[in-house]
Amino acid sequence: MTREEIRGEVLEILKDIAPDEDLSNLDDKASFREQMELDSMDFLDIVMELRKRHRVQVPEDDYVELASMESTVNYLEPLMKDIQKV
Amino acid sequence: MYDTLIIGAGMSGLAAGIRLAHFGQRVAILERHNTIGGLNSFYRLRGRNYDVGLHALTNITPKGTRRGPLARLLRQLRFSRDDFDISPQNGSQIVFPGARLAFSNELDLLRSEVTRQFPEQADRFDTMVSQIVDYDDLTDEHQQLSAREVVSQYLTEPLLVEMLFCPLMFYGSAREHDMDWGQFCIMFRSIFLEGLGRPYAGVRLILKLLVKKFRGLGGELKLRAGVQRIVTEGSQVVGVELEGGEQLEAHRILSSAGWCETMRLCDHGQPVSSRASGQLSFCEAIATLDVPPSQLDYHETITFFNDSPDFHWEKPSGSNNETMCDTRSGVICSPDNFGYEKPLGDEGTMRVTVLADQTRWLALSEEDYRLQKLRWWDRIAASAVRFVPDFRSRVIDTDMFTPGTIVRYTGHENGAVYGAPEKQLDGKTDLDNLFICGTDQGFVGIVGAIMSGISMANMHCLRDEI
Numbered sequence: 001m002t003r004e005e006i007r008g009e010v011l012e013i014l015k016d017i018a019p020d021e022d023l024s025n026l027d028d029k030a031s032f033r034e035q036m037e038l039d040s041m042d043f044l045d046i047v048m049e050l051r052k053r054h055r056v057q058v059p060e061d062d063y064v065e066l067a068s069m070e071s072t073v074n075y076l077e078p079l080m081k082d083i084q085k086v
Numbered sequence: 087m088y089d090t091l092i093i094g095a096g097m098s099g100l101a102a103g104i105r106l107a108h109f110g111q112r113v114a115i116l117e118r119h120n121t122i123g124g125l126n127s128f129y130r131l132r133g134r135n136y137d138v139g140l141h142a143l144t145n146i147t148p149k150g151t152r153r154g155p156l157a158r159l160l161r162q163l164r165f166s167r168d169d170f171d172i173s174p175q176n177g178s179q180i181v182f183p184g185a186r187l188a189f190s191n192e193l194d195l196l197r198s199e200v201t202r203q204f205p206e207q208a209d210r211f212d213t214m215v216s217q218i219v220d221y222d223d224l225t226d227e228h229q230q231l232s233a234r235e236v237v238s239q240y241l242t243e244p245l246l247v248e249m250l251f252c253p254l255m256f257y258g259s260a261r262e263h264d265m266d267w268g269q270f271c272i273m274f275r276s277i278f279l280e281g282l283g284r285p286y287a288g289v290r291l292i293l294k295l296l297v298k299k300f301r302g303l304g305g306e307l308k309l310r311a312g313v314q315r316i317v318t319e320g321s322q323v324v325g326v327e328l329e330g331g332e333q334l335e336a337h338r339i340l341s342s343a344g345w346c347e348t349m350r351l352c353d354h355g356q357p358v359s360s361r362a363s364g365q366l367s368f369c370e371a372i373a374t375l376d377v378p379p380s381q382l383d384y385h386e387t388i389t390f391f392n393d394s395p396d397f398h399w400e401k402p403s404g405s406n407n408e409t410m411c412d413t414r415s416g417v418i419c420s421p422d423n424f425g426y427e428k429p430l431g432d433e434g435t436m437r438v439t440v441l442a443d444q445t446r447w448l449a450l451s452e453e454d455y456r457l458q459k460l461r462w463w464d465r466i467a468a469s470a471v472r473f474v475p476d477f478r479s480r481v482i483d484t485d486m487f488t489p490g491t492i493v494r495y496t497g498h499e500n501g502a503v504y505g506a507p508e509k510q511l512d513g514k515t516d517l518d519n520l521f522i523c524g525t526d527q528g529f530v531g532i533v534g535a536i537m538s539g540i541s542m543a544n545m546h547c548l549r550d551e552i
Contacts, residue, residue: 019166020150037152041544042161048109048548 005085006076010069013049017042028069050076054083087335088112090547091326093313094342096124096496097532098524100296101539102340104163106547107303114334115305116326118312118497122297124342125496125503125525126532128290131485134374134433137288138487138495141388141419141437144257144276145533146174146191146283154280155533162540169295173424175282175387180249181473182392187249191281204246214240219279221271229268236267248397253277253390255399256417256439258530260364260504262400276531282387284424292532313343316520318354323520326351340547342524342539344498345506352517364502365401367444367489369411370437371466374483378434379420382475389418391473402443409443411462413469416440436477438470444489444501459486504530513542521546 001009007028014023014036021036032038046066050056056079058066065075090106092099095117106113121127126139145156149167160167177190185203189196193215201208214237228236234247241247251265254273259265265273285291297307312329316339325335341348349358379385392415402412417439422430450458463486467478489501498505505525513521523542524535 016164017161018152019164020160020168039158041158044544045162052109 001080001083001085003073003077006073006080007069009054009080009085010046010072010076013046013053016049017045026069028073031067032069033067054080056080056083087337088114089336090338090340090543091116091334091336092340092342093326093348094124094524095119095122095297095307095309096342096524097126097292097296097535098527098539098542099124099340099342100293100300101159101163101536102342102523102543102547103300103305103307103539104296104303105540105543107300107305108164109548111547113305115300115307116311116313116328116334117307117309118329119495120310122307122309123289123293123495125492125498126289126293126535127495128288128293132483134483135288135290136372136485137290137421138491140284140289140532141257141417141421141439142175142282142284142424143170143172143533144273144280144282144531146172146281148191155276155537156280159533159536159540162544163296163299163536165295165299171285171287171291172283173286173426175284176385176423176425178253178282178388178390179386180252180390182245182249182252182397183395185245185249189278191283193279196278200246204243207241207243207246210240210242211246215279218271218274221268221275229266231267233265233267233270234263237270245395248392248395250274251399252392252397252415253388253417255397256390258504258534259399260366260502260509260525260530261507262365264399272529272534276533284421286426286430288421289532313351315353316341316348316351318352318517321516321518323352323517338519338521338547340521340523340542342522344524345510345522345526346499347497348520348522349515352520354517356516362507363499364504364506365444365500366399366503367401367442367447367492367501368439368487368503369442369447369462369466369489370439370487371463371470372485372487373436373438373467373477373481375434375436375477375480376482377432377480378422378429379436379475379477380422381434382477382480384420384475384477385423386418386474387420387423389470389474391416391418391470393469393472400441402441404443407446407458410446410458411443411466412441413465416466416470418470418474433482434480436470436474438466440466440469442489442501444493447489448493448501455488455490459488462486498525513546 089111092115180187315327492501509528529538
């Protein structure tokens, strides 16, 4: 997957977790916590959705990498580059 | 082989089931009764719909709010706020002799009521509220303190203290006379700082949404599937035997049947720890009126009443059937009086809930039970109309629930509405892969029960998925 495709997949997960959230103006550099007030339960859900949808394992020590859209895509790029978009 | 078996298709069991099925587990919910809901359910009688349990949802924050239990449970279960179709309360009141506190989903109303009637307590009230806002239910070391002691450090007017405790105890204290400070803070926030609301279609809407989502994710719901026995091997559970004899195997079990009730099902021969069971149970007199309550100029959503300066939160006791219910205090709820877009119907409903002595109710013969229901319906209604317009001449149908009803639908010992006073906050048992959720785990109310199911599923049943 390309960076843009990975971003799209993460966006799908966020839409699923918070269907009432308008994500069209999401600032990729700002943290999810700040913009969407996600809590630790939500971050765990992002991790579990990545595993469920893409078989990507995020170890607990790496959760900090999922702070913003930009850092998430940076982190996932090497892990998902060989995954084909369905 | 199931990944997880869940005992009980109430709010907590269904919520847990959704979490597990969503993340790919093979999961079944086993419900003894022929319908879902447990303590919060619904039924149809003589052509009319009734709710059981639910007066109102607590924790109602305005649409778009991202914090708080309601927003969190919507995200965890992947619902939109609009799915729940919640209308806010019109406004409620706490009525004691010589004082009345109105409150709504805006804290400012309660604050101005306190200032008006207890002017010297106003600053003290604000200080207490700021403490409650900052209270962190996960880390606070003062959680187990007596709420009465803590509150009396802030408020020095006993009548105000009693008036604030009354709704919080009615809506969620399993303990007689007092509450834990932690529970007090959670209840205060959920009722006074957040607020009350109700779906137009009542509790059935929420239950149907939960079941539809659970089944849509591949979860199995088995009704009339009472668990006869939880089968153990050493320190593990390996499955259950149903009342019909069927055996089901599972990697783990999450039970909402109650702490004592669950442990008693286990066949490992260990005595059930001598934890005190809950003692607080309710009777509710339900009146269907030929007009909505607004026609009687009654617009309050809920009236909490008490007829003396002291509020008695205890099991009614006495030596004869004159004390089967305690009608000195109660809760009057009108499901019609929420801010719906259109009225519920041409008729109206008044529900009056009071404390009941379950020992006496459960000991009655069938004939006596019918008589006492009629007798106490009249007494409960007579007590309520001291505080709200006399609706009795408009009554066209009645129903009544008693501690016996609660036992039948929930299996809770003693018909204890809020379960055992001592909670198992971590949900663990002495068996490695048996966990509890629901009333005896810690949170009460519909939002609380759903959060209990979610958090116990996350903590104990989804760890392998992370």
